Amino acid sequence: MDMGLNGRRALVTGSSAGLGRAIAESLAAEGASVVVHGRDADRTEDVAAGIRACGGDAKAVVGDLATDAGADVVAAAAGDIDILVNNAGTYDGLPWSKVTTDLWAQIYQTNVVSGVRMIERFVPAMRERGWGRVIQIGGGLAIQPSTDQPHYQASLAARHNLTVSLARDLAGTGVTANIVAPGAILTEPVREMATEVAAANGWGPSWPDIETAAASAWFPNDIGRFGRPEEIAAAVVFLASTHAGYISGTDIRVDGGTVRSVA
Numbered sequence: 001m002d003m004g005l006n007g008r009r010a011l012v013t014g015s016s017a018g019l020g021r022a023i024a025e026s027l028a029a030e031g032a033s034v035v036v037h038g039r040d041a042d043r044t045e046d047v048a049a050g051i052r053a054c055g056g057d058a059k060a061v062v063g064d065l066a067t068d069a070g071a072d073v074v075a076a077a078a079g080d081i082d083i084l085v086n087n088a089g090t091y092d093g094l095p096w097s098k099v100t101t102d103l104w105a106q107i108y109q110t111n112v113v114s115g116v117r118m119i120e121r122f123v124p125a126m127r128e129r130g131w132g133r134v135i136q137i138g139g140g141l142a143i144q145p146s147t148d149q150p151h152y153q154a155s156l157a158a159r160h161n162l163t164v165s166l167a168r169d170l171a172g173t174g175v176t177a178n179i180v181a182p183g184a185i186l187t188e189p190v191r192e193m194a195t196e197v198a199a200a201n202g203w204g205p206s207w208p209d210i211e212t213a214a215a216s217a218w219f220p221n222d223i224g225r226f227g228r229p230e231e232i233a234a235a236v237v238f239l240a241s242t243h244a245g246y247i248s249g250t251d252i253r254v255d256g257g258t259v260r261s262v263a
Contacts, residue, residue: 004242006031011081013065013074013118014088016043018187019137022229023085023236028056030237035078036060037088065114066106075121082129083240084122086115086159087137091152093193104151111155112162119166123175132175133240136163137232138251139181140259160251167249176248180235183255184219186211186226194218194226221256 015024016038028034028051038044044060051058061077064070089111126132142156167177194214198204203213215225235254
């Protein structure tokens, strides 16, 4: 299926590793010109170089989106953008007892306001051109929170909420705004966390055994495994494509059935 992304330019924030990297690589494979963003210059350039080595078009930009100055640097280096994927974010796994008010404020700046900064800088031009895609990476914890990391979960909920509001504001402009909500995805940090939990719970010894146990007891879902970054990327590519022009304000859950809801 032709996704209609040739000639489109995409910025994927936080794409020097993990989910963001997979999204950037998948968009490039479909013909989009990709701006790879990160805070580490070497890692970010490595991803862009890898895309170019595979025949894609990519450039690296570096900047801290948690500040207005950093966002300005990224926006200036990125140029005109047709597809904005707000993926950059952080989590620390802390419980209520260890989350200070300063940490609440910090994670909100990194996970929420950073995306708003990008929306402010790129969406007005999308409106003028009459075409654009804004895709937020959210998560099931936004609507089905657990006990720990309340500040992270609240930041996800804010991402979901602001995306629907943005979609309403963009009505009739040719620009859409949607959410892709991953479940537990097998990135390196998740593998490390699962391995630590496995040691404490006697799961294993092999990784397939650990993953099966974790997907049953730790992040229960109907598929019985963790998702893969490429599966999130596939959902993003579809929402970015010409085939998704009638989809806006929608939450696409890619979570193996973790969140059980008819809404």
